[in-house]
Amino acid sequence: MLSSSSSLAALLGTEFPLVQAPMAGVQGSRLAIAVSGAGALGSLPCAMLSTEAMRSELAALRDALGERPYNVNFFCHQAPVPDAAREAAWREALAPFLREFGIDPAAIPAGPGRNPFSTEAAEVLAEFRPRVVSFHFGLPAPDLLARVKAWGAVVLASATTVEEGLWLQAHGADAVIAQGLEAGGHRGHFLSHDLTRQPGLFALLPQLVAQLRVPVIAAGGIADAQGVAAAMALGAAGVQVGTAWLLCDEATTTPLHRAALKSEAARHTALTNLFTGRAARGIVNRLLREAGPMSAAAPEFPLATAAIAPLRAKAEAQGSGDFSPLWSGQNATGCREVPAAELVRALVRGFGRAG
């Protein structure tokens, strides 16, 4: 174990083989800086950033971290073609909620949603040459991936099945993140949308370790040093932790989201496509209960977001998280209201226990 985790840390350029999962919407450069500053790998999620915002965040990372490594994360879905009939069906499905809040379905603007990795993003990235770049939903097209590799970036990508791990290794990933079903936020699946194919981490991790040559980073349900040690015992080269950071001072998690994470409600999460059109794990709230967590009416990712946005805004203005995406993994017990560096120190104790 020791050699495997040491070699991943060497690959990432970090002191510890610990990655802070990129979490669009609940963190920016501030959390990444704190985590990287403490010897782990902080991550900047770019899916919801404009090119300008991205440049500004990357400058903040560079200025704060100097030569210390950080990770920049992108989604790489195919941008969808809007479908008026599907959009109308979606607004119809949400009509009772929209009516309740006095929202005119015809007046909802198209939302910005989430952007896939693009030539423009690659150009901005090239100005900063981050040590690590990670992708979700597969990998970008070969020419775009080549741009990132041109400055020697280490490429990470998420696999939710053995097949996806083999695909990512064959297509240029330098390390693969084993995303167990326990993980919060968007599932990274890209070869099949059949959710029954996605195993829990206890099953996925050892199978990926056995099948891949590249290092495997464990993700999903890891909340403390014991979880880190368990992942290392299963052969991981390192771990990625997400949910546990959500209460850290440097995260931008909303007060409503923080309250949900601290409550017993956090014991019940579900995969839902209601917020974006793709399956993502969050705490079950009123929208998930009443609409059912998975809806066939939801438009393609990320178009479902637009019609939810005004509902969310109106409910949040009333102090309610009923229509908010309360992203969380299945184990929120590691969330701590501490500076992120303290959480890094607590988590990395788990590396000492394995091997």
Place this chain on the structure above:
Amino acid sequence: MLSSSSSLAALLGTEFPLVQAPMAGVQGSRLAIAVSGAGALGSLPCAMLSTEAMRSELAALRDALGERPYNVNFFCHQAPVPDAAREAAWREALAPFLREFGIDPAAIPAGPGRNPFSTEAAEVLAEFRPRVVSFHFGLPAPDLLARVKAWGAVVLASATTVEEGLWLQAHGADAVIAQGLEAGGHRGHFLSHDLTRQPGLFALLPQLVAQLRVPVIAAGGIADAQGVAAAMALGAAGVQVGTAWLLCDEATTTPLHRAALKSEAARHTALTNLFTGRAARGIVNRLLREAGPMSAAAPEFPLATAAIAPLRAKAEAQGSGDFSPLWSGQNATGCREVPAAELVRALVRGFGRAG
């Protein structure tokens, strides 16, 4: 860890805190005898045994093991009231398959299904006074449970959520099995049938360990010594392993089922209610693909079995597992064609690595 696992072994009366998961339909006393003989806890599943068969199997265990402990397992569902309309709808849903095999839906006999724990079973059990008795789907009624406790039996039961673990502890379980979503065969859930509530083992196990006073036994996706070590790192007092035994010489797994477990098909399992009416994990085969793994038409557990039985028999006679329940957890990589005692020796190496 060491003291926790030692104390579970002391509670069970075994050398190792390793439980062979009871697996109705694929094993009987022979596997249990081999496992208990090697210092772990073998289990006899009784859900599909008549009172007479149970007595005969228990006699075999007693004669072979003497004072060595073994576990006897029961389901404790409410026996369902047959519903003619629902049964008709179920046969209608299966009509294309029944036609293909020339089976007259009207001529299908009611199946024996699976029996819940009963006064009669408790009487047979009292003759043998097994050291350990385990239950699935909750616990039997208090008076029935009291009969089992009367001779000092250690009572185990499965929890799929934190809430179920707390309930089992409050109602008399001496240790709780944390059944992660990865596990093969029937899910043990009993407080809620909402499958989104059921976490993977990485999330479930540490939460149960944190919340319960009684020892927690980890189950689901554990296939080898590394899996055992990982579970112990997460705070388990011991582990229960199921799928890994299915290729052992002493298991009664059919050749079709064995072949599926050894193939790449075993990488894709799903929860299905088609075979019994309750969610159970098995390898995806033609029936699951074509009917969808979860059907609203399936009658209440275990009544769905009757209409599937002739399909399964006809297909198996043709050498096909298309309609067979190919139970498996999400990690079949630990299956080995060895005597069960050899698998015990391999798995218990994992205890040495933790703590």
